Amino acid sequence: MKLTALSLAVLATISLPLMASEQSRSQGLVEDAKANLLLRNAYFNRDYKDNVSDAKSWGQAFIGTVESGFTQGTVGVGFDAFGLLGVKLDSGRGRNYSDFFDTESDGRPVDDLSQAGAAVKLRVSNTVIKYGNQFPSLPVLAYDDSRLLPQSFTGTLLTSNEIEGLELNVGRFTGDSPMADPARDPNRLKSIDVLGGSYAVSDNLNVSLYHSDIEDMYKRYYANTNYNIPFSDQQALNFDFNIYRTKYDNGSVAALAFGGDGQNDRNTIWSLAAKYSLGAHAFLLAHQRNTGDAGYAFDFGDGGNAIYLANSYYADFNLKDERSWQASYELDFATYGAPGLNYKFAYVRGSQIDVGPGSTGSEREIFNQVSYVLQEGPAKDLSFKLRNSIYRADNRVGPDLNEIRAFIEYPLSIL
Structure with missing residues (x-):
């Protein structure tokens, strides 16, 4: 059925203009290669207000990536590789943040962690199939890169851009490497199948549709419309x-973790955001609503960023029956003579959360973020980002x- 759906999608768009072949323009394996090193210094401080042990960690990351070109000919062959190293600068037992550093058997954080991965890739025209370790970024399978080191997955992904404006993706992954664990698949992901794509109807209208199936966890559909x-x-x-519409498998631990009973649980969550931009200023209002037998679960094999919803900051406002509103403001200081400097403020409040028979709860978050990227000079592209979340909740939420x-990041282009 999945292959049939993909075939129908291709046939439905066969009359659309084709893209010029990228493979025909290939210069070679080395000639089109890119190698980069990202230096990331990251600090994390989570101050709990209910006599819970705080989490504090500071580390230095070295994230190296290599992307080869493709050999010339009808079928191009290439490879991608990465190497990750995270070094602890400060943390300790009882205050280690587990998404920065894994812990030893005595509860102390490791001094460093490292990982390497590689993938082989083939290209025909504008279609690439890649097998190995990679960083997928799709609405139903999205790696997390919001801490010290990025999450990665092991599997196969086919990406096709044969038709102008249309991207199709089909993949199957069987390994999930978390951000703070150098093991290849410590969570023992059985498999996740993904299928879908996005289409630019015009310069101002984009639509997307995706499906995923995580074995023994849940099946999920996703749709998006973006209109400017x-x-x-x-x-x-x-x-x-x-x-997102989710059907949890019977006995799914994901459903049980989000308020379900493990018996044919279902969930629907949606968000609608309206953003008005006026010069350097942008104002956003958003509403997000969650219904069904359980809340919206993610990061059970589909990645820590598999939540393409408006009200996702520290909290994701994705609990059972939750309804949330957001008001936010953004300012681009380029208009005022400081290009690269940006500020964002957001306030989100969620209510009507099902916390048990006859009982509801609420939560709220105030989010602030300042970022700056150097635009010129010897340290061009050096970036700074500081974000703060103030989170409060009631009734066991x-x-x-x-x-x-x-975060302080400095990208270096080696090749």
């Missing part, structure tokens, strides 16, 4: 709608906390 209305060069209105994350 430009009023002028300095003024625009954007609407972004996202929806979650512990109150204040969180700070700080």
Whole structure:
């Protein structure tokens, strides 16, 4: 059925303009190769307000990636590889943040962790199939790169861009390497199958549709519509709608973790955001709603970023029956003579959370983030990012906390 759906999608768009073949323009394995090293210094401080042990970690990451070109000919062959190293600068037993560093048997964080991976790839025209260790970024399978080291997956992914504006993806993955664990698949992912694509209907309208199936966890559908209305060069209105529908497998630990009973649990969650941009300023209002037998579960084999919803910051506002509203503001200081400097503020409040028979709870978050990227000079592209979340909840929804994350990143192009 999945292959049939893909075939129908291809046939339905066969009359659309084809893209010029990327493979025909290949210069060779080495000639088109790229090698980069990202230096990332990251600090994390989560201050719990309910007498819970705080989490504090500081580390230095070295993230090296190599992307070869493709050999010339009808079928191009290439490879990708990466090497990761994270070095502990500060942390300790009782305050280690587990998404930064794994722990020893005595509870102390490791001094460093490392991992290497590689993938082989083939290209025909504008279609690439890749097998091995990789960083998928799809609405139903998205690796997490929001801490010290990135998450990675092992499997096969086919990406086709034969038709202008249309991208199709089909994949199967059988390994999940978390951010703070050098093991190849410590969570023992059985398999996740993904199928879907996105299409740019016009310069201002994009649509997406995806399906995934995580063995013994859940089956999921995702859809998105993004519509932009430009009023002028300095003024625009954007609407972004996202929806996930999930059918949990019987006995799924994911369903049980989010309020289900493990028996044919289902869930629907959607968000609608309206963003008005006026010069350097942007104002956003969003509503997100969750219904069904359980909350919206993710990162059970589909990655820590598999939640393409408007109200996702520290909290994801994805609990059982939760409804949430967001108001946010963004400022681009380029208009005021400071290109590369940006600020964002958001306030999100969720309510009507099902926390047990006849009982509901609520949660709220205040989010602030300042980022700056150097635009020129010898340290061009050096970036700084500081984000803060103030989170409060009631009625057993979650512990109150204040969180700070700080990142300094410097990308180096080696090849």
